[in-house]
Amino acid sequence: MAPSSIGGPGGPVGVRHHIVTVTVENKAGVLARVAGLFSRRGFNIFSLAVAPTDDERFSRITIVVDVESAPLEQIIRQLDKLVNVVAISELAPEEATERELLLATVEAGPDERGQVIQLVGVFEGRIVDVGREAITIMLAGAPNKIDDFENLIRPFGIVELQRTGRVALPKLERRTTRLRTIAGGAGEDGAG
Amino acid sequence: MRLTGAQALIKSLEMQGVEVIFGLPGGAILPVYDPILDSTIRHILVRHEQGAGHMAEGYAHVTGRPGVAMVTSGPGATNIVTPLADAAMDSVPLVVVTGQVATTAIGTDAFQECPITGVTMDITKHNWLVTDARDIPRVVAEAFHVATTGRPGPVLIDVPKDVSNSQMDWYWPSSLDDLDLPGYRPRTEGDPSAIRAAAELILRAERPVIYAGGGILKARAADALREFAERTGVPVVTTLMARGAFPDSHPLCLGMPGMHGNYTAVTAMQHADLLVALGSRFDDRVTGKVSAFAPEAKVIHVDIDPAELGKVRRADVAIAGDCRIVIEEIVEALGTLGLESGGSAGSGTTAADRPDLAPWKAQLSEWQQRFPLTYRQEEGGALKPQLVVEALRDSTPDDTIVVAGVGQHQMWASQYWRFEHPYTWVNSGGAGTMGFAVPAAIGAKVGRPDKMVWAIDGDGCFQMTAQELVTASAERIPVKIAILNNAYLGMVRQWQELFYEERYSEVYLSPDLPDYVKWAEAMGCIGMRVETAEEVAPAIEKANSVDDRPVVIDFRTDAFEKVYPMVPSGASNDDIIVGPSEGEGGR
Structure with missing residues (x-):
């Protein structure tokens, strides 16, 4: 993958990906600063999702990063230098509860419709729109489940497909690994 | 007190103690040039905006205070991009004020419009587009705070013309609590356990070298460095950015390392068993081929920017902090381990068991004598x-x-x-x-x-x-x-x-x-x-x-x-070419 490229859904996301949750000030241009940093330093992004938090002053950016493109510690320390970045937490895949949303319009004429609907039922998705020759499906779930579903519906013919990129929270039974601890004595509180 | 945004901007610069602005006016910055006439701040009219930026840098280098430049929108702003990039690379505190087209015209490709905050996003420490005159004093205070604290660097404030022209009620942020920088927390003091580990490594080293970088000057740590070097007896190389941070005449000074460094400085680092990197960043012009750089050296790396630690070379002891404070903390820790001022060691202390540095220093002296910098001025020949x-x-x-x-x-x-x-x-x-x-x-x-x-x-x-x-x-x-x-x-x-x-x-x-x-x-x-x-x-x-x-x-x-001397690009520092007589074209 080219440096700083954004991987497609279902890309080779695995042990080499980590989830970095970045709390940023809700100000104009902040996403560009974060994205620009990844581009400039040659860090790869698998997926990226942005949304406001419960505190309107801040937004949360969930980035799935390729830790083979650069050491995670370096990515986090560079992010921490951005003045608008307020907090960073890092989740290894096994420590995270991850979810992603998929919308897909699938070719499904009268003959195939039943099979598709059955598949949607198995995966606990929802039919959100129905046309004569196609239906639109929504499915939320763990990213690997979304991958499986996508592979199974692909043979029917995908008209359009959109995935949100994953969002994540730490699993409750484990502790969040935060920058303040993983960076040890060297990286506590970033100098700008 | 009601002021225009422009008046508030100049007054804010006065509040920051600015004594000189290097700049050149133009359409979008016109309102801000009017109150300059009534200000105590000296304005130096440059002939090209790049000049304003480099003048501000020169001012900052020698005074330690932030340099201030002011230019107009569009080409005025893009002409100062090079100085911003320069200041970002060399950690020079710079505050650049640019005019911008009116907020109502932003995004319309208006005359002399350029999205300079976007252009300079990656070459400033931070930048601001001011959209409300009421924000001006706070943003100016934030800009100076960001430019001068932590790892210093350039910042840019983009001020649209309608913002300069609109009215606001004057105030001045009286403390850092009045600033809106929730994500900015520069750290200055080193981690105590790392400080002690550094001191212990120093006392165990047989061939140590202090690798002093520009951070020494930024932290105003030259005196601390001298005390540290003299107490430990460890020789010092000063990088291109650190020339003057340690006197060249000092017996412990080895001079400049790197691609065109002198033989002894380059080779001392190659043979060292410990590098004490202070405010230096393992730049490629210093390390040569990284995998062949100082292969036997353990590394203590002190930098105010945590992202420099481990960026190029893994550090055995990495300390994020202000160079002056951390050096003083290390000197104190050395004292605790028995290394007294003047370099003598208390009996029965860790310092008393320290390896003798004399063979190392003898080796360095020998290199200095064998490989001095040389050139030859021929009688009547071309001027060297x-x-x-x-x-x-x-x-x-x-x-x-x-x-x-x-x-x-x-x-x-x-x-x-x-x-x-x-x-x-x-x-x-x-x-x-x-x-x-x-x-x-x-x-x-x-x-x-x-x-x-x-x-x-x-x-x-x-x-x-x-x-x-x-x-x-x-x-x-x-x-x-x-x-x-x-x-x-x-x-x-x-x-x-x-x-x-x-x-x-x-x-x-x-x-x-x-x-x-x-x-x-x-x-x-x-x-x-x-x-x-x-x-x-x-x-x-x-x-x-x-x-x-x-x-x-x-x-x-x-x-x-x-x-x-010269180390060819991409070569190991071991392959230093001392002079023209060495090999065909040096290869």
């Missing part, structure tokens, strides 16, 4: 540039500020000058910005009018920004410029000679075109030309006697002289 640098050094006060551009002349200046004081060396290190010297020298002289300021420049560099000598003449800023005129883009020529089989592609400039003496005179300076070794000293003496206008000396130097 190194001779000019030595003559300047010998006939100026030892606190003279030396400013260089980028290229061969910069390396000769760094190699042959004898730096005895911090903040006497101003150059473009990381970015390598040709044309830096003339405007940076002007800014340095504005910042330190009490000191003699000499720029050592190349003919290629000089042609890039020489027009700022008009500014210097108009403003009565008596800088002195020594052009080492070898009629070539000399460093590129050197690489083409050594690595491209002497195929010289687009590097010849001509010694006579332009006529530097006439050009200098046309710009209100005194111009002189020197062609032989005998003329050098008298010309410098004459230049030193001028104090009411700039002086330019066109030194016609040997076009074929090369900078040595």
